[in-house]
Amino acid sequence: MSSPVPPARPVFRADVQGLRAVAVIAVILNHVIGWPAGGFAGVDVFFVISGFLITGLLLRDREEHGRISLRRFYAKRMRRILPAAVTVLIATSVAAYFLFNRPRAISTLWDAVSSLLFVSNWRFAAEGTDYFQATDAVSPLQHFWSLSVEEQFYLVWPWLMLLVLAVAARSVRASTNRVRIAVGTTLAVIVAASFVYALWETATSPAPAYFSTLSRVWELGVGALLAAAAPALARLPLPVRVLGGWIGLAGILSSFFVISADTPFPGPWAAFPVLATALVIAAGVGGRQRHLVPLVNPVSVFFGDLSYSLYLWHFPILVFLLVLMPQQTTTVTLLILGLTLAVSLVSYFLIEQPLHRSPWLAGAGGGTGEALAATEEGQDARDARRAAWQGWRERFGAQFILSSLGLVVIVVAVVVTAQVTLRGGPSAAAPGAPGSPGAPAAASPNDGSGAGDTAGQPAVNPEDELQAQLAEAAAATSWPGDLSPSLDDVIAAGSSTNPARACFDIGATPDFGSCTWGSGDAPNHLYLVGDSEALSYAPAFKALAEGSDGTWKVTTVGLYGCRFTDVLIQNEGAGVMDACQQRKQDVASHIVSDAPQLVVVSNAYALGKASDGRPITVGDIVASTTTETAKYGASGRLVYLAPPPLGASLGQCYSPATSPQNCNVGIDQAWQDFQSATAAAAAATGDHVVSSLPFSCANGVCPAFAGTLPTKYDSVHLTPAFAEHLAPSIRWELGALGLF
Known part of the structure; x- marks a missing residue:
């Protein structure tokens, strides 16, 4: 030793x-x-x-x-x-x-x-x-x-x-x-x-x-x-x-x-x-x-x-x-x-x-x-x-x-x-704001939607008032004291108060009857399908069905994190990848069986990777979306409803001590690329596109609130209250297309 x-x-x-x-x-x-x-x-x-x-x-x-x-x-x-x-x-x-x-x-x-x-x-x-x-x-x-x-x-x-x-x-x-x-x-x-x-x-x-x-x-x-x-x-x-x-x-x-x-x-x-x-x-x-x-x-x-x-x-x-x-x-x-x-x-x-x-x-x-x-x-x-x-x-x-x-x-x-x-107020012009480099021109109410005859529409476009509210919010330098629900509440609640939340949950496909609003014997049937973007629009379509005097019923169903594309796109949410394909198949089967008068599809405008790990482009995703929706047998009765442009993360940008200018953003390039590609694809198949700009942004700036309502609870998803507030605007858009 x-x-x-x-x-x-x-x-x-x-x-x-x-x-x-x-x-x-x-x-x-x-x-x-x-x-x-x-x-x-x-x-x-x-x-x-x-x-x-x-x-x-x-x-x-x-x-x-x-x-x-x-x-x-x-x-x-x-x-x-x-x-x-x-x-x-x-x-x-x-x-x-x-x-x-x-x-x-x-x-x-x-x-x-x-x-x-x-x-x-x-x-x-x-x-x-x-x-x-x-x-x-x-x-x-x-x-x-x-x-x-x-x-x-x-x-x-x-x-x-x-x-x-x-x-x-x-x-x-x-x-x-x-x-x-x-x-x-x-x-x-x-x-x-x-x-x-x-x-x-x-x-x-x-x-x-x-x-x-x-x-x-x-x-x-x-x-x-x-x-x-x-x-x-x-x-x-x-x-x-x-x-x-x-x-x-x-x-x-x-x-x-x-x-x-x-x-x-x-x-x-x-x-x-x-x-x-x-x-x-x-x-x-x-x-x-x-x-x-x-x-x-x-x-x-x-x-x-x-x-x-x-x-x-x-x-x-x-x-x-x-x-x-x-x-x-x-x-x-x-x-x-x-x-x-x-x-x-x-x-x-x-x-x-x-x-x-x-x-x-x-x-x-x-x-x-x-x-x-x-x-x-x-x-x-x-x-x-x-x-x-x-x-x-x-x-x-x-x-x-x-x-x-x-x-x-x-x-x-x-x-x-x-x-x-x-x-000192806002420290710099919001990205994409009027006068800033690359700011887009103000969007017309039906920008990219292929609007047709507006006969039978209300005399006043409800989007005019929304545009005024959005423009006022985009110029505000202090948070209004009468927001209801409050920004704190919408951040904390997320999608939990959305009436269609269970219809987009991960797991087994939900019962379609429990995801349907309006009169059961209504002569017209509308399906709203897609990922969490469709979920965020659900309160608007629920309001449409319940305010249609028994002429429409609406079924809203999809899967949070699952884009309705033919190619499976990666998502890290627990259980999403396992449930996505089956959910899309079940939705397609019900649409074919019910033969609804109208199918509205809303997916995230975001790039990603296929399930095998290969990157996919905007064109790939849009083409894969039209391949998936072709399974519905609803040509000419399809509407692609754009999500709101990507905004600032509300949880990060909103502070009661700072200006709402910190939450103002411009229209991101990815959104514009997706919207252009989707409009071109829809035109080729005889389908339709509805832009979200008339009820999301004003003069190229997308604020965090409009009037007394917060617009989003994170960077992209509409608050349930604001989505319900959009029902007249969405009705106007669909009516302009002669579909509602």
Whole structure:
């Protein structure tokens, strides 16, 4: 048996602090400006560092004291992690209350609770959050997922180490080498198993895999493995260490540019920054890395010291400032970066560093105050604690005062900036707004619909009033106080109050009778079919049937997320792909059997991929739609009802503290391409097209409300109340075609 290795005292690792600086800068730049594309891999650098430092701390504790003190370990972790984290969680929750709409503020509060309990990664995974494809309001606390993963590792790994040590060593005099070999073997198994799991989960469930503890623990395990192998790594020759350090640094930097949102992550591509980080850390075990100037210079070390505060604050600041100033100009970007740095500095000197170095919890098992422990040997514990706190106040008193003054300056600057911004009205013309580049001309009421004789129509076009309401809303600079339902309510409710919701649910095809409105013996029958766009129009058609004096009945049926095309288009909704084909077949069979006087089809105007993964174009989707509708045997009696143009995400753009101009959008190019292609296809088959522009947008601008009604509850779906309000307009459009 080899002789025990003397316990290595912890030494300051300037290169590790430099790695932290590189990692946090990469993450912040990726989040704020989207460059470098793989900057999010900086989190993986943090994981390796954490695994290395925590395991090294535990091993040294065992080698110096003969055992691992979990009380001492968790006391240190609490002092290090909690003060700054809790401050950010409280500040973010308070800011969300004032700046977010109610549903988003409540969601942020629950995000804060899950972050405080270190389970936010599980919450985001359970909610289906896609880190790379955020289509709705992003949580200002989403970045806490990585902290949750680390803390879950800290919670489990020390206990597992105790078990391993109990098996490997019968007494405290057991060989240090034997202990490290046992720990290293255990880690090797964990790393291998977790990496294999990461490969599998990334391939099968990429969105949850990003947040998954099981698919990430191998990264912390690699760092822990380095700590277990430290005595061997310390014997590496200097040339090998120099070369390894530079290769590792080059690997980390290149990974930020090689990896992107389209790269399978974390399995296997997280291995690139993880192994590169491991090289740098391993190269520095045997001595200072003075040659790695990019990492060990004073500036990098300082930003490494500041990295935790920078990481915690940057994302809430980014999200909140983009609520107040949604047009991210260069000035706004610089403001985000500058405010992040300023707040992080104050947080570091006012909260993080002083409380990390305080005697708080020191009596629970040791900690930073070795002086406290020594003093307690010779005097009363209460006196020792009083002396420790007195020394702490003397050390950090001036720093606390200066940091507090800095905080006051920041608060005043933020309040003044917010007031100027909010009083200034819209920061820029809405995309596609009149006068902006590429703004479309105002649409005629039947633009693209092929309208015919309007004989028998009401004397006044109901769309004229709608256009006036939409134009007034598009020009508004403050939210009206009489919206009913409120924007908060429609965001929270979504489609749950839609009377046809069950007729579009995933699962078995619903009973068609329960999805039919109007008189059962009505001479005319209309079918409304399609995906969630058809569902959002359903209240309008229900109102048409019930107001037709017994002349029409309407059946509305489809499937949320299932476009009525011959080609199966991918959708990530649970159960959608399994139910889609059967639902379309059942609908086609009923239409053929009932031979209705009119069939209205409404699908999303969005690109996608076929079920086999191949991208499909606008032309492909439109052609596939006409192939599907040809199965109905209703040529000449088909109407393609366009969805509203893609709008801003209401959950993201609506804030009671900002202008409704933030929710104004133009008519997106994809909508225009789909509408043109659909009109051409319908003309070729003798069918019809109804544009949604007359009741969605005015003069090329699509607002979030019209009159006293919110128009949408997200970025594209009509609110049930507004859809019902559209019944006269849709009747006008169908009447203009001679179909209703």
